Amino acid sequence: MSDPAVEVENVAKTYGETTALSGVSLSVGEGEVFGLLGPNGAGKTTLVRAITGTTAVDEGAVRVFGSSPGRIDRSRLGVLPQSFSPPGRLTARELLSYYGGLYDRSRPVDAVLDAVGLADAADTRYANLSGGQQRRVCLGTALVNDPDLLVLDEPTTGIDPAGRREVRRRIADLAAGGATVLLTTHDIDETERLVDRVALLSAGEVAATGAPSALVREHGGAPRLVVETAAGPEAVGDAYEVEATDRGLAFPGVDPSGIGGVVEALDDRGVEYAALRWSRPGLEDVYLRLTGTGTTRVTAGSLNEVAGDGGGGSQ
């Protein structure tokens, strides 16, 4: 990994009786796209604020490009706060010009408008833009100074799927351009699509850190076949490990090559079923398991899809 753009060492932060962060350590390399993933209240925003210098930590140390956040040259930082809403009566162009004017050097407004895909809505007031367009303006305000580190706190929250896709595409473009990106989200799909590495936060602590694929390998558990049936586990006999689920029966550890054997066993015993679904664990399973926010969910995919795909990821 390259030199760290962000280093967080054993950071703790409390608000009254509430522990927001406890012993958090992580490192983000320059040029890396790093995700902070966790449920509401996990401490993501507090950690972002500690990194951007907008809140002081109680214990531990935070360094951004080798300096404490309060001493960093702010022109190197581009931040999109959570639920950020700029003045609504200014147009997209005026807003980008305003935020750009706060820096000694800024990118041309038209270039930023192009970068966030708002050239056609440049002279529309912020309040009159769609949710996705508004979020892209907000993203643009984080880009006007051409920052070395881009910190995005839930950049796609509150916008529709098309808007989310557009914002993700813009972030991916920025990452491809070499910017270091730190983003928080509780959108697993967003994390898997965008980040090089991710830290899973739970109750103010880092539950795991790594590339999404590595986390899945390490913490995701085994693939499983789910048979939608009214029959109970006793109907299958002892040939397979079987768990009862709300959908029917689950066969953990069954690879695609073993599906035929399960089908034969079901047929031999006269077990009637409506469908077979096989899945391999994904980041969502890791998330749910490590953050303790739910039981492992089987993501659905039909047997035909499995046979036709055979590839990685949840089906």
Place this chain on the structure above:
Amino acid sequence: MSRAGRLRAQFGADWRSFVRRRTAVFFTFLFPVILVVIFGALVRTAPTGGGLFTEAPGWYVPGYLAVVVLFTPLTRIGSEVARHREGNRFEKLATTPLTRAEWLLAQTLVNVVVIGLAAALILALVWALTGAGFAASPYLVPFVAAGVALFCGVGALLGRLSDSQDGAVAAANAVGLPLLFLSETFVPLDLLPGWFAPLVNLSPLTYFARGVRAATVGGAPGQGAWTGGSPATNIAVLSALALVAFVAGAAAIPRTE
């Protein structure tokens, strides 16, 4: 360019935001007009004694000006701070080179322009409707600027303490109303209880009223209970208080919501 550029950018955004809020613009100028028309032209003064207004019309010029110098910054900055908090704008600005003092200074400059225009309108109305005699002293400019800066600072403090725009406006009214009537603006000292007179000196608006009165109508006979101080003395006190309030207000501006 740095600081000047940042101020220009912030001032431009604030100015556009204000002038595009049509109702805010309308009522900012309508409020003092209503006041002058009601108290200056309809109720009128009774300088021979008794009645609501006992002094010559010119005596009330500082009071009319105080309405906008006091209330407009208190309510505008208070609600602007609340609006910024609700939109997480301070958290964003805290990650830019703009300082909190620069933000408040830009807001103050916008208010100086807006209130300067409103003050000019008030003076014209007072002259036209009440027949008040007063001098268009150059001192009016620093008095209005210092008064606006002072109450912008106080407005920032109220915005910090309030949890919403509504709360900020309510707090501004609660603070502003007693100041308006107990600072030698509309009520002469001799109409107040003797024990209360020293408390009038605690109000920063008193120095605005005394100074503007000294500059515009002086202490000439028939101008009522003018309690002294030259314009220079009062502007010095007002400026010192404005500096303290501005620094306190800038420090009170939050970095997150």
